[in-house]
Amino acid sequence: MGIRLEKLVVKFGDFKALNEVTLQIPKGKLVSLLGPSGSGKSTTLFTISGIHKPHSGKIYFGDRDVTGLEPEELGIGLVFQNYALYPHMTVRENILFPLKNLKWDKAEAEKRALEVAKIVKIESQLDKKPAQLSGGQQQRVAIARALAKKPDILLLDEPLSNLDTKLRVETRQEIRRIQKETGVTAIFVTHDQEEAMSISDEIVLMKDGAIQQVSSPSDIYMNPVNKFVASFIGSPEMNFINLECKEGTSIIDSLIIENLPKNKSKVILGVRAEDFEVADKGLKTKVVTVEILGRERLLTLDHNGIKYKMLVDKEFFIDEGAELIIKPKTGKSYVFDAESEEFITKC
Ligand SMILES: Nc1ncnc2c1ncn2[C@@H]1O[C@H](COP(=O)(O)OP(=O)(O)OP(=O)(O)O)[C@@H](O)[C@H]1O
Ligand SMILES: [Mg+2]
Known part of the structure; x- marks a missing residue:
């Protein structure tokens, strides 16, 4: 019934x-x-x-x-x-x-x-x-x-x-x-x-x-x-990055994020821990902790005092304290309105 x-x-x-x-x-x-x-x-x-x-x-x-x-x-x-x-x-x-x-x-x-x-x-x-x-x-x-x-x-x-x-x-x-x-x-x-x-x-x-x-x-x-x-859904919790944007583009460190909504000056970018990748140009972070989960390693990274979680392969070796440049994988991030927090688009 x-x-x-x-x-x-x-x-x-x-x-x-x-x-x-x-x-x-x-x-x-x-x-x-x-x-x-x-x-x-x-x-x-x-x-x-x-x-x-x-x-x-x-x-x-x-x-x-x-x-x-x-x-x-x-x-x-x-x-x-x-x-x-x-x-x-x-x-x-x-x-x-x-x-x-x-x-x-x-x-x-x-x-x-x-x-x-x-x-x-x-x-x-x-x-x-x-x-x-x-x-x-x-x-x-x-x-x-x-x-x-x-x-x-x-x-x-x-x-x-x-x-x-x-x-x-x-x-x-x-x-x-x-x-x-x-x-x-x-x-x-x-x-x-x-x-x-x-x-x-x-x-x-x-x-x-x-x-x-x-x-x-x-x-x-x-x-x-x-x-x-x-x-609420997913573990570790999704990472959130507050972005200031102009004409649909936002720049932090050497990371350029494009295809953001053109009519917004602020958005929140949501990135799951498995959707960051190591890059030449990106967010400059410092490795705070490395946790071995078995199949994967979970990195806690510090970017200007804000902590991000990144999942990497178990064969990816890096020491705590090391520097790591990361960027969100293309097309995998979620863009939320900074005020209403409603989902707008992926990018
Ligand atoms: N008998 C009651 N009298 C007064 N307030 C109540 C009563 N039962 C629930 N509430 C309130 O209603 C809200 C919802 O409670 P509810 O028990 O449905 O939450 P829940 O989602 O089951 O939480 P939990 O995961 O802690 O069990 C809470 O703010 C709670 O304090
Ligand atoms: Mg209950």
Whole structure:
């Protein structure tokens, strides 16, 4: 079942936590809500799940207007950060719990519990208590419990944040597999851009209660609509260079940048760390640190007190303290308006 939000406004007192959020989530897709702390991700999820009531705007599940309904009336599966399994119950009892509440026939419920336990690959652990499971296993039980009642919609709020890095990566792949296998429409909240990039069909990037961009992972990386999106997506963060320009040309050190918007006197140039190259003429920088990342080396460079990040091949050897002249690769930089910070063009 698809989800549609129309001009959703959520207020806490006078504070607008969501400011006219309009969003369409297609049936069977996994969409991530991504953004910094306080941007309104959880508020969006809680409002969709009926826990918060919107001040104005509409929520549709398919064609059904569900605005203002209570969580129990919505039949959605919810998974939260602290997986909140009942510690005194076994895994089996945890998964059966929502079905008992819904007064499922006992044999049917047992059958369903085993079915979802198999989907999340926890069927050999059914008689254990949560404390006897690893964090990743507990998380999968929480997902099984949410899936048990066959929801059309699964909402997950930072479900992996209690797990260590390796388990996070494994569990997010599991979530994606389960989501595809069951065909459930899923909204996945995270503040981790890499996590969002790796599992989503679409990413919804939020800031201050408003949507900045909705795009596929590759598109949001390649075509950010503004400086905020460009800086939030990608690691290391995009470099930004403030340029003064005249007639579409800007000169810093011996670097001449052309094809800038002719009607602007100031722009911001965004350059990803992989899009700088060593040059004869360019920005004169000093190498501050060299970090070995494995396949690549990450240089931190100082240019008149401003730090830039540059990724180079692992065979590129340079000492800290050395001088390095660099320039952005042609056609790879992003030009943003200095005032509105909106994307203008590439150059
Ligand atoms: N119950 C509440 N009462 C008052 N203000 C709230 C309430 N819940 C959230 N807020 C405020 O609304 C804004 C959005 O909060 P929300 O929890 O949606 O952020 P978030 O994007 O999920 O952040 P995080 O990544 O930290 O979880 C914040 O400024 C927060 O302080
Ligand atoms: Mg949150």
